[in-house]
Amino acid sequence: MNARLVYLTLAVLLALWVLVPIFLIATLALSDRASVFAWPKGILPQHFSLETISFFFGVEGVGKAIRNSLVVAGLTLLFALLLGAPAGYALARYRFAGADAYRILILMTRAFPLAILAIPLSVQFIHLGLYDTPLGVALVHTALALPFAVLVTGSLFLGIPKELEEAAWTLGCSRVQAFVRVVLPLALPGLTATAIFAFVISWNEVFAATLLTLRERTLPAFLLSALNDSPLPFRFAGGFFLIVPALVFIFVIRRYLFTLWGIANR
Amino acid sequence: MRSERYIPYLLVLPSVLFLLFLFAWPLLEALLLSIRGAGGEWTLENFQRMAADLYFKDAIKYTVLLAVVVVPLQVVLALCLALLLGGIGKGRDLFLYVWTIPLGISDLAAGIVWLAIFTERGYLNSFLQALGVIQEPRLWLSYETPAILFLAVVAAEVWRATAIVFVILVAGLQLIPKEYGEAAEVFGASPWRRFWKVTLPLLTPSLQVALILRTILALEVFAVVVALGGRNLPVLAGEAYYWYNAYQNPGVAAAYSVLILGISVVATLVYLRLMRSRQEAAV
Numbered sequence: 001m002n003a004r005l006v007y008l009t010l011a012v013l014l015a016l017w018v019l020v021p022i023f024l025i026a027t028l029a030l031s032d033r034a035s036v037f038a039w040p041k042g043i044l045p046q047h048f049s050l051e052t053i054s055f056f057f058g059v060e061g062v063g064k065a066i067r068n069s070l071v072v073a074g075l076t077l078l079f080a081l082l083l084g085a086p087a088g089y090a091l092a093r094y095r096f097a098g099a100d101a102y103r104i105l106i107l108m109t110r111a112f113p114l115a116i117l118a119i120p121l122s123v124q125f126i127h128l129g130l131y132d133t134p135l136g137v138a139l140v141h142t143a144l145a146l147p148f149a150v151l152v153t154g155s156l157f158l159g160i161p162k163e164l165e166e167a168a169w170t171l172g173c174s175r176v177q178a179f180v181r182v183v184l185p186l187a188l189p190g191l192t193a194t195a196i197f198a199f200v201i202s203w204n205e206v207f208a209a210t211l212l213t214l215r216e217r218t219l220p221a222f223l224l225s226a227l228n229d230s231p232l233p234f235r236f237a238g239g240f241f242l243i244v245p246a247l248v249f250i251f252v253i254r255r256y257l258f259t260l261w262g263i264a265n266r
Numbered sequence: 267m268r269s270e271r272y273i274p275y276l277l278v279l280p281s282v283l284f285l286l287f288l289f290a291w292p293l294l295e296a297l298l299l300s301i302r303g304a305g306g307e308w309t310l311e312n313f314q315r316m317a318a319d320l321y322f323k324d325a326i327k328y329t330v331l332l333a334v335v336v337v338p339l340q341v342v343l344a345l346c347l348a349l350l351l352g353g354i355g356k357g358r359d360l361f362l363y364v365w366t367i368p369l370g371i372s373d374l375a376a377g378i379v380w381l382a383i384f385t386e387r388g389y390l391n392s393f394l395q396a397l398g399v400i401q402e403p404r405l406w407l408s409y410e411t412p413a414i415l416f417l418a419v420v421a422a423e424v425w426r427a428t429a430i431v432f433v434i435l436v437a438g439l440q441l442i443p444k445e446y447g448e449a450a451e452v453f454g455a456s457p458w459r460r461f462w463k464v465t466l467p468l469l470t471p472s473l474q475v476a477l478i479l480r481t482i483l484a485l486e487v488f489a490v491v492v493a494l495g496g497r498n499l500p501v502l503a504g505e506a507y508y509w510y511n512a513y514q515n516p517g518v519a520a521a522y523s524v525l526i527l528g529i530s531v532v533a534t535l536v537y538l539r540l541m542r543s544r545q546e547a548a549v
Contacts, residue, residue, distance in 0.1 A: 003353065004353065004354075004355070007350055007353040007354055008354065008357075010346075010350055011350050011351075011354055011357075011361050014346075014347060014350070014365065015361060015364045015365065017425070018364055018365060018367055018368060018425070019364060019367075021379045021380065021382075021383065021425060022367070022379065024379070024382055024383065024389055025378070025379045025382050028382055037387060038387070039387045039391075039392070039403055040387075040391070040392035040395045040396065041387065041388070041389055041392040042392070043389070079284075082280075083280050083281045083284050084281060086277040086278070086280065086281075087277055087278045087280075087281040089277055090273070090274040090275075090277035090278050091278075093274075094273065094274035094277075096271075096274040096275065098275075099274070102278055102282070105282070105285065106285075109285060109289050110479065111478070111479075111482055111530065111534065112289060112293070112527070113482065113485065113486045113503070113523065113526045113527055113530055114486055114503075115486060115502075115503050115506045115519075115522065115523035115526055116292065116293060116296045116523040116524065116526065116527050117288065117289065117292045117293075117296075118523075119296060119299070119506060119510055119516060119519050119520050119523050120292040120293075120295030120296045120298075120299055120516075120520065121288070121292050121295075122510070122516075123295070123299065123516050124291075124292075124295060139288060140288065142284070142288070143284070143285070143288040143289060146281060146284065146285065150281060200370050203372070204370070204371070204372030204373075204374075204375075205372070206372060206373065206374045206488070206489045207486075207488050207489065207503065207507065210507065210511070211507065211510055211511070220372060220374050220489070223374060223378075224374055224489060224492060224493075227492065227493060227496075228496050232385065235378050235381065235493075236378065236381075236382055238378065239374070239375045239377075239378030239379055239381075239382075239493075240375075242371075242372055242374065242375040242378075243370075243371055243375050243379075245370075246367070246369075246370025246371050246372075246375075247367060247370065249370050250363070250366055250367055250369055250370040251363060254359075254362065254363050254366065257366055257369070257433050258433065258436060258437045258440065
């Protein structure tokens with residue numbers, strides 16, 4: 001046996017370690033109630049059916065929770081880009097006193113446990129009228145996504161030659177025009193990846209969302225609070241539905257994953 | 267051109283204000299919340315109530331134990347994945363995608379996925395039945411089987427969060443100039459020796475980032491545990507959640523969150539100290 005074959009076998013086994021559990025939950029979510037409770041279970045799907053998944057969507061509150069999740073993730077994406085991209089641009093284009101301190105501040109935020117933010121904020125948000133609103137949850141999720149947005153956009157802008165921008169200035173563009181017409185089109189794919197990443201962070205977050213809401217639950221918060229008194233088909237369908245967007249998103253942004261973490265290392 | 271000097275500060279300012287509002291202020295509030303009583307007086311009552319709680323000792327034990335078991339497993343597995351990736355050649359992109367899929371999977375979803383495996387009529391029991399080990403479904407996730415429940419949480423955490431370590435390490439490996447490994451090869455170092463003497467020491471900064479980040483995240487493990495075992499396996503973040511939501515006591519919940527932060531800070535300092543002395547020893 002040559003080394004490559006050993007490598008490949010190991011690689012396939014480790015890929016199966018990732019894929020098989022996803023396959024199993026998909027099998028359960030896409031079968032009927034009887035198969036979910038069947039004993040013993042076969043590995044292969046028995047009866048393809050939309051019974052379980054349509055039962056999930058039919059549960060009162062699920063539709064609203066999905067809507068809330070989309071609103072919160074959309075707001076998070078927007079805030080993270082609007083706040084993060086200018087800072088990333090500043091880090092890439094200017095040398096200024098405090099730039100290093102700012103970088104450290106950004107990195108430090110990643111070291112905070114979420115509980116220490118979510119608990120006092122949910123107390124304070126009651127006074128501010130932000131408790132139990134999608135906006136309040138989105139603000140906390142932005143705090144999680146912002147460090148990534150700053151670092152990733154920073155490396156993006158660094159990759160776009162400054163000369164292009166300067167050429168636009170000499171041709172009569174203002175700073176803003178040059179940015180919009182020259183830099184933005186070039187940065188667009190990377191900015192999209194950043195946006196998607198912010199969206200995923202928010203879509204997946206459960207702890208803060210649960211503490212900050214009561215009726216306006218996001219989908220993970222709704223699932224978690226209903227978890228221990230809901231039937232298994234509901235949980236499996238919910239878990240599967242949470243995973244589906246992740247599969248698509250990771251596929252779309254896979255090229256940027258390493259930029260994302262490569263720069264976070266330095 | 268003088269006005270130019272203010273541009274970067276203007277660009278950075280919104281994010282700084284935002285982070286002050288959403289990190290500095292809550293941090294301060296959490297500390298105040300934990301050391302103040304209902305009437306606003308200074309007190310250690312919240313910490314005392316936390317420490318006297320029935321679940322407290324188990325929560326600390328399981329949280330720390332989970333981090334101690336899960337994080338090394340993830341680092342070793344991620345290191346294997348990262349090194350494998352270099353040896354695959356064709357099909358590299360496909361494996362890269364598959365191995366990073368869990369990056370997009372939430373802790374709650376991961377918990378539910380592994381619930382499907384470990385639950386009473388789940389795949390594990392079906393498998394054991396097929397092997398003839400058991401006849402009837404067994405309960406694995408109850409409070410009477412903490413060891414198996416613990417293993418289920420470990421499996422779910424390793425399954426879900428190894429990808430992040432993997433990505434950090436691959437990014438780190440890309441930063442290492444190929445020449446070092448080649449030079450070692452020229453001087454006759456075996457692959458094993460090259461790994462220990464060249465790759466691993468140069469990978470230390472990435473390992474440090476991965477270890478610190480994963481340990482901090484492991485210390486706030488929450489949804490995986492709740493999805494698999496409810497409160498049968500108490501953890502610190504879970505207790506903070508129950509004290510806030512079920513008992514309506516933000517003070518004790520804040521005390522838990524301060525405790526999590528404290529353990530995270532200590533763990534980070536220990537890593538920094540250990541890795542620094544190792545680097546110095548290597549020099």
